[in-house]
Amino acid sequence: DTAVSQTPKYLVTQMGNDKSIKCEQNLGHDTMYWYKQDSKKFLKIMFSYNNKELIINETVPNRFSPKSPDKAHLNLHINSLELGDSAVYFCASSLKGEGLRTEAFFGQGTRLTVV
Amino acid sequence: AQSVTQLGSHVSVSEGALVLLRCNYSSSVPPYLFWYVQYPNQGLQLLLKYTTGATLVKGINGFEAEFKKSETSFHLTKPSAHMSDAAEYFCAVSARGGSNYKLTFGKGTLLTVNP
Numbered sequence: 001d002t003a004v005s006q007t008p009k010y011l012v013t014q015m016g017n018d019k020s021i022k023c024e025q026n027l028g029h030d031t032m033y034w035y036k037q038d039s040k041k042f043l044k045i046m047f048s049y050n051n052k053e054l055i056i057n058e059t060v061p062n063r064f065s066p067k068s069p070d071k072a073h074l075n076l077h078i079n080s081l082e083l084g085d086s087a088v089y090f091c092a093s094s095l096k097g098e099g100l101r102t103e104a105f106f107g108q109g110t111r112l113t114v115v
Numbered sequence: 116a117q118s119v120t121q122l123g124s125h126v127s128v129s130e131g132a133l134v135l136l137r138c139n140y141s142s143s144v145p146p147y148l149f150w151y152v153q154y155p156n157q158g159l160q161l162l163l164k165y166t167t168g169a170t171l172v173k174g175i176n177g178f179e180a181e182f183k184k185s186e187t188s189f190h191l192t193k194p195s196a197h198m199s200d201a202a203e204y205f206c207a208v209s210a211r212g213g214s215n216y217k218l219t220f221g222k223g224t225l226l227t228v229n230p
Contacts (some may be wrong), residue, residue, distance in 0.1 A: 004158075031215055041153075041203055043154040043220040049210055055215040090158060094216070099164045100147040101210045102216050 003027050006091050006107040013081055014115055021076045021110045023091030031055075031096045032074040033104060034066060039090040046089075049074055050096055081114045088112070117142045117210040121191075121221035129229050132194040134178075137226045138206030141187065147209040147210070148189040149218065150180055154202045162204075165189060201228045 004025045012020050025032065033047040033056075047108050048056035052068040063079045074091060092104040122137040147166050151159040163174025168184040180191045189206060196230040203225050204212050 005167075033217070041223045041225075043159075043205065043223075045212070045217050045219075048215045048217055050215050056212040056217060094158075096215060098216075100211070100216055101164075102158075102209060103149060103161050103164055104218055106151075106160070108158045 004091055004093055004105050004107040006110050007030055007090075008110060009108060010111050010113075012115065014111045015081055017022040017081050017085060018077070018079045019053060019081060020057055020078070021091075021112075023074045023076070025072055025091075025105070027105060029095050029105070030071050030095035031094045031102075032068065032071070033092040034074065034076050035090040035092060035096075035106075037090060037109070040085070043090070047074075047076075078112075081106070081112075083114050086112055086114045116144065117144075117208045117219055118221065119206045119208050119221040120149075120202075121206050121224050123224055124222065125225045127227045127228070127229060128196045131195050132202065134191070134196045134226065136191040136206075136226065137206050138180075138189045138191065138221060139187050140189060140206075142207050142208060142210075146189075148180075148182065148193050149207040149209070150174065150178070150189075151205045151207060151220075152176075152202050153205065153223075159205065162191070164187055196228045197227075198228050198230065201226055 088109045091107040094102040149164045150162040165182045208219040
């Protein structure tokens with residue numbers, strides 16, 4: 001059983017389109033994240049949700065809108081895609097109760113290519 | 116604010132040689148430190164973590180790391196490299212993000228293993 005699963009794994013789309021990435025975790029975690037990995041492999045947090053509530057929004061353009069229908073799912077919708085949005089997007093989850101000890105479990109990533 | 120610096124974006128070793136990947140942290144509070152590994156086209160997998168207690172931490176696949184407060188370091192080592200260790204390695208520190216917690220990653224070190 002995959003702990004954190006994302007779909008699709010690859011996404012190629014044209015500039016200006018709107019696309020969504022889905023994420024589901026079956027670990028019973030209460031906190032979920034979206035991270036962006038750029039072409040230089042640098043990983044940066046975008047959003048964090050706890051029990052469906054948005055907690056962290058790290059100065060991400062408002063073309064990016066996360067949605068959490070329940071604590072096991074966190075989807076990422078991107079409007080008006082730009083070339084600079086090309087990256088690998090990782091979903092992750094953790095247990096808030098672990099505090100600073102918390103380790104994040106990552107999905108396999110979605111490679112988004114905007115052409 | 117918490118941050119980590121990984122010295123060396125690329126480390127190349129021969130099979131059977133010692134692996135040493137360097138990580139220094141900056142933290143205003145006792146740090147919680149992690150090493151993750153990313154194999155090509157894969158998500159991130161936790162290698163090991165330091166929270167409290169023993170400063171020498173053992174992880175999976177024969178890796179270990181030593182927390183040295185005086186040097187603000189958390190270097191990753193493996194006595195004998197294997198071809199399968201070739202991957203990108205990320206050091207991370209846990210920090211508060213609002214009422215949640217988040218991982219702040221270093222820029223990664225690509226490990227290549229030569230036969």
